[in-house]
Amino acid sequence: xxxxxxxxxxxxxxxxxxxxxxxxxxxxxxxxxxxxxxxxxxxxxxxxxxxxxxxxxxxxxxxxxxxxxxxxxxxxxxxxxxxxxxxxxxxxxxxxxxxxxxxxxxxxxxxxxxxxxxxxxxxxxxxxxxxxxxxxxxxxxxxxxxxxxxxxxxxxxxxxxxxxxxxxxxxxxxxxxxxxxxxxxxxxxxxxxxxxxxxxxxxxxxxxxxxxxxxxxxxxxxxxxxxxxxxxxxxxxxxxxxxxxxxxxxxxxxxxxxxxxxxxxxxxxxxxxxxxxxxxxxxxxxxxxxxxxxxxxxxxxxxxxxxxxxxxxxxxxxxxxxxxxxxxxxxxxxxxxxxxxxxxxxxxxxxxx
Amino acid sequence: xxxxxxxxxxxxxxxxxxxxxxxxxxxxxxxxxxxxxxxxxxxxxxxxxxxxxxxxxxxxxxxxxxxxxxxxxxxxxxxxxxxxxxxxxxxxxxxxxxxxxxxxxxxxxxxxxxxxxxxxxxxxxxxxxxxxxxxxxxxxxxxxxxxxxxxxxxxxxxxxxxxxxxxxxxxxxxxxxxxxxxxxxxxxxxxxxxxxxxxxxxxxxxxxxxxxxxxxxxxxxxxxxxxxxxxxxxxxxxxxxxxxxxxxxxxxxxxxxxxxxxxxxxxxxxxxxxxxxxxxxxxxxxxxxxxxxxxxxxxxxxxxxxxxxxxxxxxxxxxxxxxxxxxxxxxxxxxxxxxxxxxxxxxxxxxxxxxxxxxxxxxxxxxxxxxxxxxxxxxxxxxxxxx
Amino acid sequence: xxxxxxxxxxxxxxxxxxxxxxxxxxxxxxxxxxxxxxxxxxxxxxxxxxxxxxxxxxxxxxxxxxxxxxxxxxxxxxxxxxxxxxxxxxxxxxxxxxxxxxxxxxxxxxxxxxxxxxxxxxxxxxxxxxxxxxxxxxxxxxxxxxxxxxxxxxxxxxxxxxxxxxxxxxx
Numbered sequence: 001x002x003x004x005x006x007x008x009x010x011x012x013x014x015x016x017x018x019x020x021x022x023x024x025x026x027x028x029x030x031x032x033x034x035x036x037x038x039x040x041x042x043x044x045x046x047x048x049x050x051x052x053x054x055x056x057x058x059x060x061x062x063x064x065x066x067x068x069x070x071x072x073x074x075x076x077x078x079x080x081x082x083x084x085x086x087x088x089x090x091x092x093x094x095x096x097x098x099x100x101x102x103x104x105x106x107x108x109x110x111x112x113x114x115x116x117x118x119x120x121x122x123x124x125x126x127x128x129x130x131x132x133x134x135x136x137x138x139x140x141x142x143x144x145x146x147x148x149x150x151x152x153x154x155x156x157x158x159x160x161x162x163x164x165x166x167x168x169x170x171x172x173x174x175x176x177x178x179x180x181x182x183x184x185x186x187x188x189x190x191x192x193x194x195x196x197x198x199x200x201x202x203x204x205x206x207x208x209x210x211x212x213x214x215x216x217x218x219x220x221x222x223x224x225x226x227x228x229x230x231x232x233x234x235x236x237x238x239x240x241x242x243x244x245x246x247x248x249x250x251x252x253x254x255x256x257x258x259x260x261x262x263x264x265x266x267x268x269x270x271x272x273x274x275x276x277x278x279x280x281x282x283x284x285x286x287x288x289x290x291x292x293x294x295x296x297x298x299x300x301x302x303x304x305x306x307x308x309x310x311x312x313x314x315x316x317x318x319x320x321x322x323x324x325x326x327x328x329x330x331x332x333x334x335x336x337x338x339x340x341x342x343x344x345x346x347x348x349x350x351x352x353x
Numbered sequence: 354x355x356x357x358x359x360x361x362x363x364x365x366x367x368x369x370x371x372x373x374x375x376x377x378x379x380x381x382x383x384x385x386x387x388x389x390x391x392x393x394x395x396x397x398x399x400x401x402x403x404x405x406x407x408x409x410x411x412x413x414x415x416x417x418x419x420x421x422x423x424x425x426x427x428x429x430x431x432x433x434x435x436x437x438x439x440x441x442x443x444x445x446x447x448x449x450x451x452x453x454x455x456x457x458x459x460x461x462x463x464x465x466x467x468x469x470x471x472x473x474x475x476x477x478x479x480x481x482x483x484x485x486x487x488x489x490x491x492x493x494x495x496x497x498x499x500x501x502x503x504x505x506x507x508x509x510x511x512x513x514x515x516x517x518x519x520x521x522x523x524x525x526x527x528x529x530x531x532x533x534x535x536x537x538x539x540x541x542x543x544x545x546x547x548x549x550x551x552x553x554x555x556x557x558x559x560x561x562x563x564x565x566x567x568x569x570x571x572x573x574x575x576x577x578x579x580x581x582x583x584x585x586x587x588x589x590x591x592x593x594x595x596x597x598x599x600x601x602x603x604x605x606x607x608x609x610x611x612x613x614x615x616x617x618x619x620x621x622x623x624x625x626x627x628x629x630x631x632x633x634x635x636x637x638x639x640x641x642x643x644x645x646x647x648x649x650x651x652x653x654x655x656x657x658x659x660x661x662x663x664x665x666x667x668x669x670x671x672x673x674x675x676x677x678x679x680x681x682x683x684x685x686x687x688x689x690x691x692x693x694x695x696x697x698x699x700x701x702x703x704x705x706x707x708x709x710x711x712x713x714x715x716x717x718x719x720x721x722x723x724x725x726x727x728x729x730x731x732x733x734x735x736x737x738x739x740x
Numbered sequence: 741x742x743x744x745x746x747x748x749x750x751x752x753x754x755x756x757x758x759x760x761x762x763x764x765x766x767x768x769x770x771x772x773x774x775x776x777x778x779x780x781x782x783x784x785x786x787x788x789x790x791x792x793x794x795x796x797x798x799x800x801x802x803x804x805x806x807x808x809x810x811x812x813x814x815x816x817x818x819x820x821x822x823x824x825x826x827x828x829x830x831x832x833x834x835x836x837x838x839x840x841x842x843x844x845x846x847x848x849x850x851x852x853x854x855x856x857x858x859x860x861x862x863x864x865x866x867x868x869x870x871x872x873x874x875x876x877x878x879x880x881x882x883x884x885x886x887x888x889x890x891x892x893x894x895x896x897x898x899x900x901x902x903x904x905x906x907x908x909x910x911x
Binding site: 062065079080081098124132338340 | 355356376377408409410412413414415416418419420421422423427428429430431432433434435436437438444448451452454455456457589590591592593594595596598606607608611612725728729
């Protein structure tokens with residue numbers, strides 16, 4: 001199978017409300033930036049374009065159709081879209097390159113969550129007959145998961161606070177795009193009131209508006225372009241049952257499966273960017289991925305520092321790829337998730353050339 | 354070079370206005386189980402599941418792969434959801450095929466659906482944004498002016514659309530799965546049906562249907578494990594262009610022409626009218642048959658309507674290039690599945706498994722889907738021959 | 741005693757989600773001008789075409805548009821349809837004409853109503869002009885234009901549609 005390289009990545013700032021900007025206005029700058037970093041100017045310069053977004057975030061059907069207006073798709077381009085996080089758009093693009101129908105691709109994700117109430121919108125992901133009519137929002141489901149972990153003694157509240165403190169600290173040090181950052185002590189966090197018990201507000205990712213974009217290609221093409229790159233050495237995703245009662249919510253079996261196929265344990269992982277919208281989920285995922293103290297987890301602060309729904313998964317991959325492209329690390333992993341309580345997970349392993 | 358893949362199983366529900374006897378998951382599962390039975394396989398034989406549908410707002414289920422995991426046996430497997438507007442059924446088939454053609458998986462299940470009875474498509478497509486004029490006249494209101502422009506340019510007689518509407522319903526009467534069963538339809542009845550969006554009459558428009566369509570796509574190495582003849586996937590292509598831009602050619606969009614040229618080149622098609630035995634083409638409004646005949650190179654520009662009027666696209670008139678033998682979108686329209694039905698029906702023809710709407714001896718067929726403002730295109734060429 | 745009841749095959753589960761839409765910078769600019777009774781498009785710096793309503797980008801070139809260009813409220817009919825079904829919540833009675841109109845000075849059509857016309861003689865190339873609501877009713881909406889009505893001007897030939905300058909159509 002062809003080796004595939006990531007040559008560039010761009011992301012917007014994570015902001016609570018992008019205000020007057022519409023989808024095209026959010027997307028265009030990151031696309032220009034990602035293409036520019038690869039020495040390209042429009043989607044005409046790559047063989048395939050794929051995006052990820054969710055109509056319900058903005059509350060308008062076919063929101064992604066407007067995205068095409070940002071691409072310069074005249075003459076027409078090879079283009080596709082997943083109603084998922086753009087990490088899965090990347091997956092579709094990789095298949096396209098592997099089958100020889102493209103040597104290069106532009107992938108982007110965008111989300112404008114500010115117009116709606118995201119946790120409530122996401123409650124409509126649930127079984128439409130039994131669960132969705134109950135309006136159980138995603139925060140409440142995550143809280144039940146956290147409760148189980150506390151009750152089973154697999155973590156303590158201080159462990160959750162430690163995740164948040166590290167996220168804020170890392171975001172302050174490393175991430176100019178972060179929405180939440182700063183020095184904050186575990187004790188301070190634990191002194192806050194609970195919001196959806198046992199979760200405190202800071203245990204939950206913020207709601208953010210923004211976009212991210214990436215250019216990938218065959219390794220041969222990256223050499224031809226003369227650009228430094230990170231190689232995708234493994235990628236896999238798995239979904240598991242929607243029946244929350246049938247799952248051990250303190251584990252992430254689908255992450256374990258995806259990590260095994262992606263080859264996470266084939267070498268040391270220096271950096272892991274994990275899509276954990278709630279602090280306790282980072283603990284579940286770190287274990288599912290088999291990460292130890294030698295791995296720096298979420299140097300960007302992760303999504304607790306800013307969560308661009310539908311772009312966050314792609315951004316995790318971009319964060320790791322960028323560190324490899326910059327020559328800071330040799331091998332890392334990125335994780336993306338979708339669905340309530342980590343139902344669907346994607347794992348990517350990235351390596352230096 | 355892409356790995357060789359083939360369709361080894363096809364399953365469709367009966368298309369009808371309302372399937373009150375099954376849930377959304379039940380509808381998909383029905384098609385999936387039929388496809389697996391057709392392929393002589395079970396859920397355990399499937400490596401990945403790829404689903405597609407039109408906007409989530411139709412049924413109000415956000416990112417439905419999450420809810421549908423269990424019904425489609427996807428637990429522990431990769432599952433992907435495609436959404437490319439009306440072309441989604443076709444695009445989903447192409448993305449599913451890429452899972453195998455890329456060498457990543459050996460056998461995948463793909464399912465598309467729409468349960469229009471549990472939704473309100475008109476509402477979903479007209480959420481009241483305060484900043485656009487409220488002139489929502491449905492898809493027909495959008496496409497009617499484009500059809501008028503085709504009529505003006507080509508000088509086609511007024512009854513070409515009437516002929517297509519009649520022909521496709523007669524085809525549909527041969528297909529027990531088709532939603533509209535109108536064996537006694539005549540051109541006079543179509544002409545007498547109410548005008549909705551001039552020149553589109555009621556009977557020149559597609560219905561709203563519940564239904565799901567599924568396929569199993571396998572790597573060449575596993576094709577012999579399924580009992581029926583395979584439909585080899587000989588070409589795959591998609592193209593997109595913006596909805597609106599200055600000088601856009603709306604009657605015969607360049608994206609459609611480019612997509613056809615791409616897929617034909619892969620499959621060695623040089624003369625589509627001669628090289629194909631039949632085609633399943635997305636025709637939701639009758640006049641799109643002559644328009645796509647030209648766009649897809651079956652006829653010269655301005656001459657597509659002549660093929661229609663001569664009966665070239667009719668099974669009942671022994672036409673040389675039957676279009677939409679299944680009855681097409683004009684007979685069944687579960688929106689998100691409508692594109693995949695075209696792809697699956699093309700495959701049924703070359704497998705020699707199309708029942709009463711079989712084109713005798715069909716070897717090579719085109720599957721076509723389009724969406725948005727006729728700006729998203731997906732096509733494949735399937736053949737009884739490995740190539 | 742057992743009661744005979746019809747089997748339940750569905751339940752109504754209304755979903756209410758509230759959204760606070762924003763129009764986007766380009767559209768917001770456009771609507772503020774419409775509030776003043778002006779139609780202001782944007783010119784693409786790359787292909788020079790003028791878009792109305794502007795969307796902040798030239799979809800063909802994929803570049804941002806910023807230069808504002810006022811266009812006329814006189815338009816040319818590019819194509820049209822006569823609709824025989826009512827618009828939910830709209831007082832207009834069928835049959836009515838919806839047309840793709842290209843304003844003088846712009847290069848792309850938008851959709852609006854055509855009225856005060858003979859539906860049977862509406863045609864491509866026909867010249868029309870906006871009929872505005874009374875100024876005191878103007879809002880941030882294209883509905884400020886009630887509809888377009890025919891002008892007594894010669895038709896624009898097919899090849900010139902979409903290329904009429906803002907100064908109007910001169911034979």
